[in-house]
Amino acid sequence: MLPEIPTNGVSAVGVSDAATISGTRTVALPPGTVEEILSRAGRPDFARWAEQVTRCGHCSRPVRLRGRVEYRSADGRQVAYSTDAEPDRLLLIRCGNRRAAVCPSCSYEYAGDMWQLLYAGAAGGRKGVPESIRSHPLVFATLTAPSFGPVHTTRADRSGGPARCRPAHGTPRLCRHGRPSWCTAIHAEDDPRLGQPICPDCYDYPTHIAFNWHAPELWRRFTIALRRTLAHQAGLTAAEFARRCRVSFVKVAEFQRRGVVHFHTLIRLDGPGEDYQPPQISVDATGLADAIRQAAVHVRLIVGMPDGTDLALRFGKQLDTQTVNGGSVGELTPEHAARYIAKYATKSAEDFGLGERRITPETLSLLDVPEHVDRLVRTAWQLGEHPAYEGLRRWVHMIGFRGHFASKSRRYSTTLGAIRGERRTYRQRQAAEHVRELLDEDTTLVVSRWEFAGVGYLSTGDTALAFSAAARARERRQAARDAA
Numbered sequence: 158m159l160p161e162i163p164t165n166g167v168s169a170v171g172v173s174d175a176a177t178i179s180g181t182r183t184v185a186l187p188p189g190t191v192e193e194i195l196s197r198a199g200r201p202d203f204a205r206w207a208e209q210v211t212r213c214g215h216c217s218r219p220v221r222l223r224g225r226v227e228y229r230s231a232d233g234r235q236v237a238y239s240t241d242a243e244p245d246r247l248l249l250i251r252c253g254n255r256r257a258a259v260c261p262s263c264s265y266e267y268a269g270d271m272w273q274l275l276y277a278g279a280a281g282g283r284k285g286v287p288e289s290i291r292s293h294p295l296v297f298a299t300l301t302a303p304s305f306g307p308v309h310t311t312r313a314d315r316s317g318g319p320a321r322c323r324p325a326h327g328t329p330r331l332c333r334h335g336r337p338s339w340c341t342a343i344h345a346e347d348d349p350r351l352g353q354p355i356c357p358d359c360y361d362y363p364t365h366i367a368f369n370w371h372a373p374e375l376w377r378r379f380t381i382a383l384r385r386t387l388a389h390q391a392g393l394t395a396a397e398f399a400r401r402c403r404v405s406f407v408k409v410a411e412f413q414r415r416g417v418v419h420f421h422t423l424i425r426l427d428g429p430g431e432d433y434q435p436p437q438i439s440v441d442a443t444g445l446a447d448a449i450r451q452a453a454v455h456v457r458l459i460v461g462m463p464d465g466t467d468l469a470l471r472f473g474k475q476l477d478t479q480t481v482n483g484g485s486v487g488e489l490t491p492e493h494a495a496r497y498i499a500k501y502a503t504k505s506a507e508d509f510g511l512g513e514r515r516i517t518p519e520t521l522s523l524l525d526v527p528e529h530v531d532r533l534v535r536t537a538w539q540l541g542e543h544p545a546y547e548g549l550r551r552w553v554h555m556i557g558f559r560g561h562f563a564s565k566s567r568r569y570s571t572t573l574g575a576i577r578g579e580r581r582t583y584r585q586r587q588a589a590e591h592v593r594e595l596l597d598e599d600t601t602l603v604v605s606r607w608e609f610a611g612v613g614y615l616s617t618g619d620t621a622l623a624f625s626a627a628a629r630a631r632e633r634r635q636a637a638r639d640a641a
């Protein structure tokens with residue numbers, strides 16, 4: 158018997174200070190690990206320990222808890238469950254981290270929850286969203302950043318095959334730093350040069366950082382511009398438009414290889430009420446896609462730079478819109494749109510080797526990052542000195558992006574919290590039923606007491622065992638999928 162406990166409250170406890178082993182990379186085992194593995198596997202409670210590891214989904218760095226569940230009966234207080242009887246007197250629960258680089262298992266669960274939220278808003282018929290939502294105009298859009306200087310990239314030629322990175326047009330010219338301004342390589346997907354500038358000295362680092370820093374505000378301006386554009390198309394004033402139509406959206410920020418954020422978003426038009434009525438203006442998904450492109454192309458945010466100049470920030474010319482739901486050729490299904498966005502929700506700046514913590518120029522030199530990332534971080538640090546960029550230094554590990562990686566307007570669909578709460582309530586109900594079976598009818602349930610005991614497995618040997626069990630579980634899942 159193992160009662161479930163709320164993961165939210167627990168993961169809020171000073172988790173970040175504990176030593177953790179993260180990621181799934183195979184490394185040479187430190188000395189003593191084999192002994193640790195043998196000692197764990199030889200213990201009489203090994204099966205129970207392995208069960209706990211399975212129950213927390215082979216989490217990479219589970220939260221360790223100590224505690225008990227008590228109930229009152231006619232004879233006073235009784236203990237229904239206690240970690241005293243568990244291996245190491247501990248209960249392991251999921252870390253709940255959304256980042257794939259921190260915990261593949263929890264990030265997988267997070268992406269699944271995210272998918273449910275996205276899918277409910279796109280297809281309806283679940284999570285309190287009616288199926289009639291499918292008739293609302295819905296568009297999947299990607300808003301990118303502009304160019305801050307040429308970077309190494311992958312391209313496709315006319316037939317879709319791999320093409321050269323940056324062929325020289327006409328007579329090849331050196332840049333003013335004496336470097337080639339072309340690149341004739343065909344880069345493989347894992348080429349470390351991808352996303353790196355052709356010439357770092359030509360690259361506009363301050364504008365790049367300013368874009369990441371102001372991206373949340375640029376997005377907000379975009380949503381305002383979109384409402385205006387739609388109102389204008391419908392021949393309505395802003396106030397009249399607001400009485401007839403609401404713009405609902407969910408968006409996810411993703412870092413491109415060059416270290417700049419762009420947004421993947423699902424944008425839907427609803428009526429003004431709380432009950433997912435259709436919009437009271439005549440616009441279809443194609444009209445909405447047009448309005449999104451217009452608003453994204455025209456929106457500007459003027460920001461000050463340390464040298465006293467003004468900078469007009471805007472989205473890039475690469476702008477992708479696809480209508481969802483209509484069922485015509487070239488349209489996305491709600492399933493695909495939801496899957497695409499959910500996938501990006503688990504990525505972050507860790508892919509650049511910067512980790513989750515705040516960094517300074519001093520700690521940066523301890524990290525082994527490419528020159529481009531190094532320059533980005535140092536530029537962000539310098540900009541952060543300027544009063545207009547106050548607070549930026551706290552976000553240099555995110556290359557200046559301080560926004561939420563996933564966010565939504567209030568009425569898009571349910572919330573992530575509600576989905577996680579549902580799952581938790583389900584587990585808790587199961588656990589409560591289990592406990593009740595052991596108890597008399599007249600008992601009154603139940604007092605839980607939990608204490609945070611740390612993060613991660615107790616030894617490298619435990620971690621190695623958990624990771625190999627996770628790998629086996631993945632193989633089994635894959636085999637089951639292949640068989641299906």
Ligand SMILES: [Zn+2]
Pocket residue numbers: 216217218219251252253254260262263264
């Ligand atoms: Zn985890």
Ligand SMILES: [Zn+2]
Pocket residue numbers: 308309310322323340341342344350
């Ligand atoms: Zn190149």
Ligand SMILES: [Zn+2]
Pocket residue numbers: 332333334335336356357358359
């Ligand atoms: Zn140059």
